[in-house]
Amino acid sequence: MTAAEKPSYRVIGTRPIRPDGVEKVTGKALFGADARPAGLVYGKVLRSPHAHARILSIDTRAAEAFPGVLAVATARDLPAASDEVQALGETAVNLKELSDNVLASDRVLYRGHAVAAVAAASVHVAEEAARRIRVEYEPLPVVLDVREAMLDDAPLLNERLLTRSMGKTISDRPSNVASKVQFVGGDVEKAFAEADAVVERHFTTKMVHQGYIEPQTATVQWNPDGEITVWATTQGAFACRGQLAEVLRRPASTIRVIPMEVGGGFGGKTPVYLEPVAAILSRKSGRPVMLTMSRSEVFEATGPTSGTSIHVKLAASGGRLTAAQLDLAYEAGAYPGSSVSAGAMTMLAPYDVENFKIDGYDVVVNKPKTAAYRAPGSPAAAFALEQAVDELARAIGADPLAFREASSSREGTRMVNGMPFPRIGHEECLRAAMESAHYRSPIEGPNRGRGVASGYWFNAGMQSSVTVAVNTDGTVNLVEGSSDLSGTRASLAMQLAESLGIEYSQVRVTVADTDSVGHNDVSGGSRTTFATGLAVHQAALDIQQQMRTRAAKLWGCAEDEVVYEAGSLRCTTDEAKTLTFAGMAAQSARTGGPINGRASLLARGAGGAFGTHIADVEVDPETGKVQVLRYTAVQDVGTAIHPAYVEGQIQGGAAQGIGWALNEEYYYDDDGRLANASFLDYRMPTALDLPAIDTVIVEVPNPGHPYGVRGAGEVPIVPPLAAIANAIADATGHRFSDLPISPRRIVETLHHLE
Amino acid sequence: MAEVWVPALLRPLCGGTARLQVEGATLGDVLRAVEARCPGFMERVVSEGALRPEIAVAIDGEAGSFPLFEPVGPASHVSILPAIGGG
Amino acid sequence: MRRTQVQARLNGADVDFLCEPRQSLLEILRDELGLTGTKEGCSNGNCGACSVMLNGRLVNACCVLAVETDGADILTIEGVADGDQLHPLQQAFLEEAALQCGICTPGFIIAAKALLEREPDATEERIRYWLAGNLCRCTGYDKIVKAVQRAGVQMKGSAS
Incomplete structure (x- = not known):
């Protein structure tokens, strides 16, 4: 969008200091582990040393008798949960499995699976006592790899699990394959037969962790009258309450979840x-x-x-992508529910491909139950697809961005599930990337290379509720319920100020507990600035309407003669009659009582979005070290409400993607023991590992939002895996199809080649 | 007539067809109209009067777990798809 | 377990506390003294969220036993602002949007303060090297580095 087309906003697009900023730079902000209710005691969980075993018995007597111990818990203390699936935010959760994952009842399915817990006056005492709990296990065979788990003779995690697909059981015997998805369009065989070039390759990625710096923590007070208070670090206080109510079989109204500040979530603080x-x-x-x-x-x-584990076969004809045959197998971890369906649906989203066949499998293995991680399912799919696209572009001698542009999706292009795209911005991202100073600069020198990649994420709508109280001095209090993971208090306050025509500084924002605001779904799916923003805008319109009604009465004119504009009311038939927002607020007690705006909605019109990244790397063939020399991330965000935090989201997502590409992995031994369960060995990028990540914000407004917001948080983690891999292929002449592309993998591969 | 996109795994019920044109003012009407032409379709998609938890529907590009009373326009596009699992 | 009495200076004031030999400085700060601004991210010295100054040296509070701090001078994030006057680093973090979730922020501010007090002219590369002991998972570090550079300029200006 050119500057001329862009609506002019007063507050949107500025960079004010976030409302919770001072508390967070002075150490006063209270995160999950900072809750200090009176009489607080501490607990410790005992976890399984086996990756797969039957629990024969649990003897807690020695722990109960240990001096200082106040309570011991096992699965016997939990009510039996029903075997039903519930929608919780972006994901569906089986509550029996949720309950078993919280405390194992008869079987442990991964190393670290919780078995029992102890409470004591100090955590050290709880830890010592937990060690005295005797658990008798019968170890069972372990299966860790997704393709091995799909074999007919693989050890089974659950003898009652049958493969489901689109509302039907499709396997006649137990399997680790929990579900299958399939998308088919056009005629793949014919397109491959007629293609100018075909690329076929197999890719794998390892489990990786969100890596939030704040560990999970929970503080709960259960009073004798059954009232429960929870101090939680969660992406959704209501989702937390809902799961807790189900697992404990308690009415939701008896549970109050107080959302503490969240020290990073990225999808992982939803369960x-x-x-x-x-x-x-x-x-x-x-x-x-x-x-x-x-x-x-x-x-x-x-x-x-x-x-x-992803198999890709692509065809190009006439200078564009014409066919794709894709097979995706995703590890769900201990219980069904991986992000494979999202992976399968997003994988081809950047491109208009007429002929496709996509199969996706959700597979249980003896590793922890997976959770959402930023654009869940999409990064691994893009890692595979975008490398194959790169190879195909090279095969036909096309510039990789030009080839992508020639094949790009646009408004009206159907996704693989048949959905036509509304207005989207992939072509705009590609063009911005091609025109960037980065892409126009040469990449020179030995062992250096450049790679590009695109990526897509749906972005979500879901439910939000807010209230806005107008104070008599013209300030307002916005009460919302979306966990602020990254500065959304600011983006919401800014939208409210814009919609009411008041100053940002006049808005105070509170993220309220579950007793104090209506239902809000999780802060996930890049939805908060979009969907809760929509609710904020509607609450502002509610206030405007109430003020117009009152002004009409005050002025003795018709309501439709009163206009609310730029923070003032005026009468269209009598120019002398005007009132500012603050002026009307001051009169609320005399004109009908307090003015409160409210909105509760199921947000429709979420705008999916694309990003295109450019990476320059230098590979040291002796040590295998990859230095990222320069990195540019282009992304369509619809409209950037607070550009500094949008840039931050893009930079942070790119950084996580670079870590995923180069170093991060769950490294298991054959027995299912995670060998690198620390920040020393699970190597996340440090400040020294990364260059300054340049951002190019593209704004193709989302028609489904009054200010055009699409959501910014998830898209940026999708392209980096492939952008880095493509750059390494350019630098070394070798295509790395397995993640991470660690120094060891590079040295082993290059020296074997040489 | 609304256009319904039949997911690959349900096409055998519809003689292999990927797209159907059917009449219907609501999602429920549309699904019943598909059922009339593709017997067995309904039970794959709907259970106890609502979309199955593992199924989602997109109406004119808006995906979600819609109620069966959701209005469908005369030129609407309806896709049946798997619900998005996030793990 | 038998507890030992420790006397120290904390953020400019005298404190004394009782601690078990196995308790870390981090645990005492957070659970005994109520200073929860110092954060726990890993408790094995790999993330820097618990960075504090101990006798003028930057340390991870999780890796210091509380009994070792008898007679020591300790600075935590709670002692960085001067009354209602934010430290230039705190102000720069706000203005540069150098935080998202904020859990790593106290540690970064303490670590950056330790650097800038010695090297207000630190280059971008020097800043990145110095801060490599502090993990941030939200920002990609760019805005943190810019905030530290900005604060360095200001601290140098006010010192001269």
């Missing part, structure tokens, strides 16, 4: 792990109980994203 256990310990001890995971517990027992 509950500790909350139900802390609740049981609190009920039994009569004290508020805090459970906090160690870093190794976070790695071993919370939800990483799937390891994958």
Whole structure:
């Protein structure tokens, strides 16, 4: 969009200081582990040393007798959960499996699976006592690799699991394949037969973790009257409450979840792990109980994203992409529910491909149950597809961005599920990338290379509720319920100020607990600035309407003669009659009482979005070290409400993707022991590993939002895996199809070649 | 007539057809009209009067777990798709 | 377990506390003294979220036993602002949008302060090297580095 087409906003597009900023730079902001209710005691969870075993018995007597112990919990303390699937935010959750994942009942399915827990006055005492719990296990065969788990003779995680597909059971015997998805269009065989060039390659990625710096922690107080208070670090206080209510079989209204500041989530702080256990310990001890995971517990027992195995066959004809045959197998971890369907649906989204056949498999393995991780399913799919696209462009002698542009999706292009795209911005991203100073600069020198890649994410709508109280001095209080993971208090306050025509500084924002605001779905799916923003805008319109009604009465004119504009009311039939927002607010007590705006909605019109990244790397063939020399991320965000935080989202997503490409992986031994469950060995990028990541914000407004917001958080993690891999292929002449492209893999591969 | 995109795994019920044109003012009407031409379709998509948890529908590009009373326009596009799992 | 009495200076004031030999400085700060601004990210010295100054040296509070701090001078994030006057680093982090979730921010500010007090002219590469002991998973570090550079300029200006 050119500057001339862009609507002029007063607040949107500026870079004010975030409302929670001072608390966060002074150490006053209270995160999950900072809750300190009176009488607080601490707990520790005992976890399985086996990746797969039957639990024969649990003897807690020695722990209960240990001095200082206040309570011990096992799965026997949880009510039996029903075997039903519930929608929780972006994901569907089976509550029996959720309950078993919280505390294993008869079987442990991964190393680190919670088995029991102890509460004591100090965490050290709880830890010592937990070690005295005797658990008798019968170890079972372990299956860790997704393709091995799909074999007929693979060890089974669940003898009752049958393969489901589109509402039907399709396997006649138990399997680790929980479900299959398939998308077919056109005539793939014919397109391959007629192609100018065909590329076929197999790719794998390993499980990786979101790597939020704040470990999972939960503090729960269960009073004798059944009232439960939870201090949680969660992406969704209501999702937390909902899961807790189901696992504990308690009415939702008896549970109050207080959302503490969240020290990073990226999708991983949506499921509950500790909350139900802390609740049981609190009920039994009569004290508020805090459970906090160690870093190794976070790695071993919370939800990483799937390891994958993806087969790709692509064809080009007439200078564009014409056919794709794709096979995706995703590890779900211990229980079904990987992001394979999203992977299968997003994989071809950047391109208008007439002929395709896509098969996707959701497979259980003896690793932790996967959770959402930023654009779940899409990065691994893009890693595979965008490398094959790159290879195809080279095969036909086309510039990789020009080839992508020639094949690009646009408004009206059908996704593989038949959905036609509304207005989207992939072509705009490609053009911005081609025109960038980065892409126009030469890449020179030995062992250096450049790679590009695109990526897509749906972005989500879902449910939001907000209230806005107008104070008599003209300030407003916005009460919302979307966990602020990254500065959304600012983006919401800015939209409210824009919609009411008041100053940003006049808005105070509170993320409220579950007793104090209507239902809000999780902060996930890049939805908060879009969907809660939509609710904020509607609440502002509600206030405008109430003020117009009152002004009409004050002025003795018709309501439709009163206009609300730029923070003022005026009468269209009498120019002398005007009132500012603050002027009307001051009169609220005399004109009908308090003015409160409210909105509750199921947001429609979420705008999917694309990004295109450019990476320059230098590979040291002796050590295998990859230095990222320069990195540019182009992304269509619709409209950037607070550009600094949009840039931050793009930079952060790119950084996570670069880590995924080069170093991060869950490294298991044959027995299913995670060998690198620490930040020392699970190597996330440091400041020294990364260059300054340049951002190019493209704004193709989303027609489904009054200010054109699409959502910015997830798209930027999709392209980097392939952009880096393509750059390494350019630098070394070797295509690395397995992640991570670690120094060891590079040295082994290049020296073998040489 | 609304256009319905039949997912690959349900096409055997519809004689292999990927797209059907059917009449219907609501999602429920549309699905019943497909059922009339593709017996067995309904039970794959709907259970106890609502979309199955593993199924989603997109109406004119808006995907979600819509109620069966959701209005469908005369030129609407309806896709049946798997619900997005996020792990 | 028998507890030991420790006396120290904390953010410019005298404190004394009792601690078990196995308790880290991080645990005492957070659970005994109520200073929860110092964060726990890994408790094995790999993330820097618990960075504090101990006798003028940058340390990870999770790797210091509390009993070792008898007679020591400790600075935590709670002691960085001067009354209602934010430190230039704190102001720069706000203006550069150098935080997203904010959990790593106290550690980064302490670590960056340790650098800038010695090297206000630190280059981008020097800043990146110095801060490599602090993990941030949200920002990609660019805005953090820019904030530190900006604060360096300001600290140098006010010192001269």
